[in-house]
Amino acid sequence: xxxxxxxxxxxxxxxxxxxxxxxxxxxxxxxxxxxxxxxxxxxxxxxxxxxxxxxxxxxxxxxxxxxxxxxxxxxxxxxxxxxxxxxxxxxxxxxxxxxxxxxxxxxxxxxxxxxxxxxxxxxxxxxxxxxxxxxxxxxxxxxxxxxxxxxxxxxxxxxxxxxxxxxxxxxxxxxxxxxxxxxxxxxxxxxxxxxxxxxxxxxxxxxxxxxxxxxxxxxxxxxxxxxxxxxxxxxxxxxxxxxxxxxxxxxxxxxxxxxxxxxxxxxxxxxxxxxxxxxxxxxxxxxxxxxxxxxxxxxxxxxxxxxxxxxxxxxxxxxxxxxxxxxxx
Amino acid sequence: xxxxxxxxxxxxxxxxxxxxxxxxxxxxxxxxxxxxxxxxxxxxxxxxxxxxxxxxxxxxxxxxxxxxxxxxxxxxxxxxxxxxxxxxxxxxxxxxxxxxxxxxxxxxxxxxxxxxxxxxxxxxxxxxxxxxxxxxxxxxxxxxxxxxxxxxxxxxxxxxxxxxxxxxxxxxxxxxxxxxxxxxxxxxxxxxxxxxxxxxxxxxxxxxxxxxxxxxxxxxxxxxxxxxxxxxxxxxxxxxxxxxxxxxxxxxxx
Numbered sequence: 001x002x003x004x005x006x007x008x009x010x011x012x013x014x015x016x017x018x019x020x021x022x023x024x025x026x027x028x029x030x031x032x033x034x035x036x037x038x039x040x041x042x043x044x045x046x047x048x049x050x051x052x053x054x055x056x057x058x059x060x061x062x063x064x065x066x067x068x069x070x071x072x073x074x075x076x077x078x079x080x081x082x083x084x085x086x087x088x089x090x091x092x093x094x095x096x097x098x099x100x101x102x103x104x105x106x107x108x109x110x111x112x113x114x115x116x117x118x119x120x121x122x123x124x125x126x127x128x129x130x131x132x133x134x135x136x137x138x139x140x141x142x143x144x145x146x147x148x149x150x151x152x153x154x155x156x157x158x159x160x161x162x163x164x165x166x167x168x169x170x171x172x173x174x175x176x177x178x179x180x181x182x183x184x185x186x187x188x189x190x191x192x193x194x195x196x197x198x199x200x201x202x203x204x205x206x207x208x209x210x211x212x213x214x215x216x217x218x219x220x221x222x223x224x225x226x227x228x229x230x231x232x233x234x235x236x237x238x239x240x241x242x243x244x245x246x247x248x249x250x251x252x253x254x255x256x257x258x259x260x261x262x263x264x265x266x267x268x269x270x271x272x273x274x275x276x277x278x279x280x281x282x283x284x285x286x287x288x289x290x291x292x293x294x295x296x297x298x299x300x301x302x303x304x305x306x307x308x309x310x311x312x313x314x315x316x317x318x319x320x321x322x323x324x325x326x327x328x329x
Numbered sequence: 330x331x332x333x334x335x336x337x338x339x340x341x342x343x344x345x346x347x348x349x350x351x352x353x354x355x356x357x358x359x360x361x362x363x364x365x366x367x368x369x370x371x372x373x374x375x376x377x378x379x380x381x382x383x384x385x386x387x388x389x390x391x392x393x394x395x396x397x398x399x400x401x402x403x404x405x406x407x408x409x410x411x412x413x414x415x416x417x418x419x420x421x422x423x424x425x426x427x428x429x430x431x432x433x434x435x436x437x438x439x440x441x442x443x444x445x446x447x448x449x450x451x452x453x454x455x456x457x458x459x460x461x462x463x464x465x466x467x468x469x470x471x472x473x474x475x476x477x478x479x480x481x482x483x484x485x486x487x488x489x490x491x492x493x494x495x496x497x498x499x500x501x502x503x504x505x506x507x508x509x510x511x512x513x514x515x516x517x518x519x520x521x522x523x524x525x526x527x528x529x530x531x532x533x534x535x536x537x538x539x540x541x542x543x544x545x546x547x548x549x550x551x552x553x554x555x556x557x558x559x560x561x562x563x564x565x566x567x568x569x570x571x572x573x574x575x576x577x578x579x580x581x582x583x
Contacts, residue, residue: 183442190441191427191434191452198417198428205415208377209491210403210431219438308419316419316475323474 016185019268020178027174031167040166042278047173048235050274053258054184054267055227060256061264061309062193063220064200065115066123068252069130073225075137075247076103077232082150082242083143092156096233100226107225111218130249137244149243156237163237173234180227184267196220197265250292257295260302263312272311330355330530331376331499336385338371338554345371346382346554353499353547358521358531360541362565363551364574369534370412372551373503376532377409378402389499403432408497410488412504412534418477422468422487425476426459429491433458462494466520482513489520500524502533506540518544542566550574 001009011018034040056070080099084090090098114125137144144150155164156172163172187193195216198206203213236242254277262273277295281288306313331353338346346368353359361369374380376387378399387394392405408429416425433455440448463469466486471479476487485505492500505521506514514537521544525531535541541548541562548565550558552574558565565571 186444187438187441190436190444190448191430191455192436192438192441194420194424194427195431195436197420197424201417201419202415204379205411205417206428207399208379208403208409208415209428210400210495211428212398212400223438320475320478323478 016189020182020185023181024178027170027178030174031170037166040170042282044166044169044173044238046275046278047170047177048231048238049255049258049278050177050271051173051180051234052228052231053255053262053270053274054180055224055231056255057259057262057265057267057270058184058187058196058220059224060259061266061312062188062196062200063217064197064264065217065221066119066256067126067221067224068123068249068256069126069128069133070224070228070255071247071249071251072130072133073103073107073228074232074235074251074255075133075244076106077229078236078242078247079137079144079150079232080229081233081236082153085154086150086152092154092233092237096230099233100229103229104222104226107222108218111221115214115217115221127249127252130247130252134244134248137247144244147244149241149245151241153236153240153242155240169238173238176230176234180230181267181271184270188265188267192216253292253299254295257299260299260309261311263309263315266309266312266315269309269311273309330357330390331532332386332388333372333376334386334388336372336375336382336387338368338375338380338382344554346375349385349551349554349556351549351556351559353530353532355530356525356528357546358525358533358544360533360535360545360548361551362535362538362541362548366553367551368554369551370503371554373409373501373532373534377407377501403495403497406496406498407501408492408495408499409501410485410492410503410505412507414484414488416476416484416488416491419475421473421475422479423456423459423463423472425487426462426491426494427455429494430455430459432495459494462490466490482509482516485509485513485517486520489517493524498530500529500531502531502535504534504536506535506537514540 030043031040034043052070052074056067059065059067077099080102081092081095084095084098085092110129114122117125138147155162157163158172161168163169195206195211198209198211199213199216207213235246258273258277259270260273261276262269262271281291302310308316333349333351336346336349337344349372361372363369371380375382376394378394378397382395385395389405389407394402394405394407417428420428434451460469460472463472466489468483468487468490471483476484479487489505506517509517518540521531521533525544533541533545545562548560548562549556550565550571557570557574558568560568
């Protein structure tokens, strides 16, 4: 091999890892480039969403299931962190971990009856869970503060430094997001990721090859709920204020839209989908009034034209074109 | 090797199998033949665990299979292919075959997330194993193709490779040449003979009589859910009950 071949081989072999490092490098410099707290605020929101979206993509895109209720787990994470830190003066980090563990357990309990369902029934069951959670957040005034929510959530702090401005928060949430992105990429490339894809495409065949279909679905569902919970905890500490409006079924559908735009089963696609949906209102000012309609339109259009989602759909098309071309040559 | 004892299965009130009993001897290719609706696929599904029989027992080398969940059976050495193909269409050829290696190591969630060097090493070994299997089937060039763009014959061979990669002790083939042309059929026939030569125990469900007669050591005939005859290919060919099951009804309706 010539040195040039060696370099190309190295790049090809480590393309995923290198891309992650490249992204991390860019994010390290981003606060200096952005220079404006408003832009940073938006980018932080992308990171917070991304953590939940990657988890949801593992469940929807890889394992081929559907959840229209993931905002509920984001909400449980946010409310859990808020309540433990406001009322019990718990260290925010301890609270975050404790809430994530509790949400994992709750998701496990939900998974036992729910994941026996599939398709529309699974969609309805997860939707129902979200509505129940939202109703509790709205109605249980004494604890959740009702519709007006909870305020005065303490900021996170690290090594005595309180993370209370956009730039500090940028480094915190994007560190989380990069770690989650890496874990997601790892899982997707592992034999477990393959097993999940197998479950999504043919449960009977997967089962007869030795894959425990029910267990695989439950595990990835619990993982996605934990990531949603982390996302919620970060959301709460970032804004220091939460109310039930951030955790409705429409927020769940927004998360699904991010997954679908990015592409089912594409971790990098999730980054794209999340960025696009968070940025969209910044460019379209009439957006707010028609938010749910536009999300719905995007969702339906993508699903009709590219059922695999925008990024992975285009990727698959390109791959087949290339293979066909090579075959004819 | 494989003992089927008194297997019965109903769908609603309709009996699909009643009191079916036979054995597959170690290293033999046993063929299961019979008219459409005789219960052949139902029996294969009972052995691989997709269906649970209502009565009877299934033993594999002294281990009782019935009652075990389907996903446990590959670990005991049961591999299978499906009548109408059950590949994962969006996965590549290589990935499909890799899925067949599930019994070689159950991945843990935490290890998969962290992708530790040991895990990577193990996955590289699995990959090599899958590639070797593809090589044996002449599918190396197409290893990166999504199976959805393969020809039907290639897909059948991918499914066979996927079933074989975990080195099963018992291979269940449900109509491996249905829908294939003569050339592709001959190719699969050669493959079955090669596996037979390597000592694999095979249970073959097939309508193609030329193939059945040329590869089987032993034939079991099912009709309306009952085993009506069994014997060597020569015996079966001249058995009046078999001829009646295949031809008798045709003359009755004619």
